[in-house]
Amino acid sequence: MIKKVFAWVDERFPLDEMIKHELTEYPVPRNLNYMWSFGFLAMFILIVQLVSGIFLAMHYKADVGMAFDSIQHIMREVNYGWLIRYLHSTGASAFFALIFIHIGRTLYYGSYRRPRELLWWTGLLLLLLLMATAFMGYLLPWGQMSFWGAQVITALFGVTPFIGESVVIWLRGDFVVGDATLTRFFALHYLFPFIICVAVAIHLVALHWVKSSNPSGITLHAKDNIPFHPYFTVKDLFGLGVFLIIFFGFVFFAPEFWIMPENNVPADPMVTPPHIVPEWYFLPFYAILRSIPDPLGGVVAMAMSILIFLAMPWLDRSNVPGGAKFRPGYRIMVYVWFVDLMVLGYVGAQAPEGIFVLLGRIATFVYFGLFLLLPFISKREERRSRVQGLPREAERLIREEQEELLRSEHYLRRENDEKELKNIRKRLEDES
């Protein structure tokens, strides 16, 4: 019976074909470690956010007079409303944590490098969309920090030359953050996740075209690739289990950990909180914003702090294959950068006084300095490894790949597949 149904479908829709292509025959390097699970986890949490968000929207009122109360209505009167809300509020933090690790992995293992530039760029687009969505979502509970956070961040657009003031009013729909802002943020907060879904689809299509990178950073010999299913489905599911233990640990035992006390006070435009602090995932960028004395400069620096990642494929000029594993210079840079990001995050949470101003400036300088140094470091590093030779493991992997490429070249020549042949030759050229 089931077979018949599948046969019926397969005649009309390439279901079997797709399962084979994307799962049971989709080749994945067998040496992937658990750092490669975070993309899947991020997708999982996206679904958690979508589902919990839709249920929240059924009870939430996007009106300045009712928004705060409607959250408490959800918490106290809706069946399992507290669960839905805490899933969503904890989910937002979890999403960023997963995405940051996912991006950190990409940087460490050099997964942004050829031919994965488009994968990298769509990923960064996803990060920006995620940030926008989180920022708008944070206004919705209409607490003090919601209000003042939105007030401060929308005001930043006032630095736009000539039309600054109009841009701010256009964003807020009013002179100050108010009912118009709340309703439009709600509308967009509901819309953006669907744009994110489309971007994820593109991200995945790009991934399945170029295939996963791997810890060595060198394309593996075919025998070292194994099908996604069952090997990585079960591995990712185990990873998911570990993640869920931590995630639900927070949801059930410390959900308030992710909610600032100030945001349990209803928004009051007449009372400014002593310090306005964004959510933890914005802190490093907020620190960069405040480290530049000039407002326009600060906003530009903050935007650049993320946009500069787009240039990674060009800034990294080394031809040494692989990620940080075979590249001592780059490895140190990545570590310094990770630490610097932590410092920035810490500074972002403090009032901009005394030592923190200086610390913030130094950390900002280091942050951008690393990007500017990368072209030189990567070039030097390449020269050095030409002289000293690559580690034996890397040599072996490259040799194996070349052998395989040569074999397929031979095969393709016989088959007269000109297009594919060109590709292979290009790759061979790059590798030598």
Added chain:
Amino acid sequence: MRRLLVLLSAVAMFATAQGVMASAAGALKMVDIDSSEQARQRGAEIVVGTCMMCHSLKYIKFADLKEIGMKEEQITALLEDQDIDDRMLSLTPIEIRKESYGKVPPDLSLMAVARQKGPQHIYTLLTDYYYKSAEQEETDNHLFPGIKMPDVLAYADAESDDERAEIEAQAHDVASFLVWASDPSAESRRTIGKYVILYLIILTTLLYLLKRRVWSKLH
């Protein structure tokens, strides 16, 4: 190394978040707040009898007090003009409250989560009153200098350690009740949570074994 890095980043993230939370907490008295029904019930009585002259708890209904084990008679004994299904609103008209204190006293339903270390904040606030001068005319508060709320538990008037201890016990019970009020589902949340985590640990262990088995087919 990699694992260390992940761990490190997680720790740093927590530290940052903790830093945000701790930065505003001043000289709080770090008492442990017990969550027994008795403490909460005593707290509820003080809150209804004293605090609700000025404050409301608009997200709570009197009937909800059954959740902390109060009997219907106990609750009705607390009521004045209200019905048991009414929300816990102050009976003093809002204009009068505003006029007397220059501002409407804040709603207390979320107070325990609306300040850094909320329960300790409430406890400290109530037991931090003192007389500004020997004439004993005007009180002030160490935690919140210039507070517009009078010394409602008369802490500054207490003359002996016993009296002070009694007021401190009251402040503790009030904090205990307000912790419940800020999140009435907390108890059932933790109960369900235990089962969820237990289930996940078993499931994850099985998944781990399954993973090992599936991968063992590779040579």
